[in-house]
């Protein structure tokens with residue numbers, strides 16, 4: 001008998017994602033979005049049109065086989081869907097949670113033309129979480145003996161982890177050197193638990209270890225060993241994925257007062273060192289009753305939402321442009337607002353005010369209006385004369401961006417750099433100005449996204465394989 005013809009689900013909106021109630025979640029660090037049930041995942045998967053030339057795949061920097069994995073979910077073959085994603089993406093539970101899908105795969109989805117695109121990210125997360133709930137996954141070591149060569153990866157963020165995993169799958173012996181005591185990069189020290197639980201990152205890192213990747217923590221390359229010493233130790237090639245962890249400051253008066261944090265320090269203390277579980281963990285963090293977070297990206301949203309959860313009565317986002325120009329993901333802005341964060345848009349801080357004991361007591365700001373577009377393509381904010389005003393706050397968190405840490409550059413002769421300290425590479429291969437040294441992710445581009453870092457790690461792995469094959 002012929003198979004009945006498939007009828008796609010033509011509902012225009014995504015199946016909603018269950019989430020913790022805002023009033024409950026501002027009192028805990030548990031995950032906000034709760035994930036699809038199998039029934040919800042199948043219903044959403046039925047929205048995919050299985051396009052013959054799927055534009056969603058072209059929008060994905062690691063080319064996940066999107067219609068194929070969605071079809072498997074629709075058929076109830078959840079584990080198979082997970083394996084299909086793994087063919088090109090080693091960190092699906094992470095990407096499913098934090099990738100800016102709205103600017104990548106989902107931006108190109110055909111369903112987005114007349115309604116909401118297919119919820120590709122939510123489905124990716126569902127498949128990965130389902131596999132984990134079954135005690136899966138299948139990650140047999142693929143290393144041949146002897147290995148094809150030895151590669152060192154510096155930094156264990158998404159760029160380094162992806163490069164390491166792909167090289168291990170190709171048959172290389174790979175060691176990842178990480179400066180912190182825990183691998184994962186921004187995934188563990190930056191993005192808070194309520195968006196990306198640490199157990200999810202740990203789970204995906206454990207899967208990489210099953211591929212044979214060795215991870216050495218507390219290894220600051222450039223201090224303990226230099227890049228050139230890694231070569232002397234027998235590594236045939238090196239990938240640098242050290243990210244962009246150096247915070248930028250505003251250079252306004254009062255930045256040295258007590259109660260001013262860089263978002264990096266604030267989030268690292270909370271996420272990696274578990275300050276929110278003091279005294280169980282012995283890293284306290286002092287938070288004022290009122291907090292101003294300066295910036296409009298994901299980092300600013302994360303810092304503001306953490307401050308609320310730590311008990312601040314009032315949290316402001318202070319951003320000098322309008323909401324339209326905010327670089328944060330729409331979902332994060334929406335969640336922050338639902339939780340009660342107040343947005344002070346078109347507002348620029350000019351001075352942090354202190355009390356007699358050197359603690360923050362306020363933030364002096366000016367109101368801005370938007371002028372002509374600047375070099376970034378966004379309309380340039382211009383101060384309105386006479387609009388000075390003051391926000392009464394006890395804590396100021398600065399989240400206006402980061403640049404690459406100069407340690408590797410300062411200790412690796414011959415590495416060409418950009419003006420902002422990024423490593424210069426050939427975009428297609430990640431090859432730096434030094435033979436055998438490759439780089440990718442935020443250490444090249446400056447602060448960007450998880451999936452772009454992963455894409456760079458993948459391209460570099462391929463190029464390292466070609467480079468070493470040519471030398472064999």
Ligand SMILES: Cc1cc2nc3c(=O)[nH]c(=O)nc-3n(C[C@H](O)[C@H](O)[C@H](O)COP(=O)(O)OP(=O)(O)OC[C@H]3O[C@@H](n4cnc5c(N)ncnc54)[C@H](O)[C@@H]3O)c2cc1C
Pocket residue numbers: 098099100154155156157158159160177178179180183184185186187190191192219220221222241242243244245267298299302329405407408440441442443447448449450451453
């Ligand atoms: C708070 C926050 C929220 C974010 N939210 C999102 C989001 O929602 N979605 C998204 O796509 N992106 C988000 N990003 C950006 C994203 O996390 C980064 O673009 C991405 O992690 C970059 O990956 P990477 O591997 O290049 O570097 P990183 O993740 O920074 O990893 C670099 C690693 O290298 C290590 N390292 C540095 N120097 C050395 C050294 N000398 N020796 C050894 N190890 C070293 C570091 O300790 C770190 O572990 C966010 C960033 C932050 C800070």
Ligand code: SF4
Pocket residue numbers: 047048049050051054055056057066067108109110111118120
């Ligand atoms: S573009 Fe959208 S509808 Fe088409 S295959 Fe991709 S996810 Fe499915």
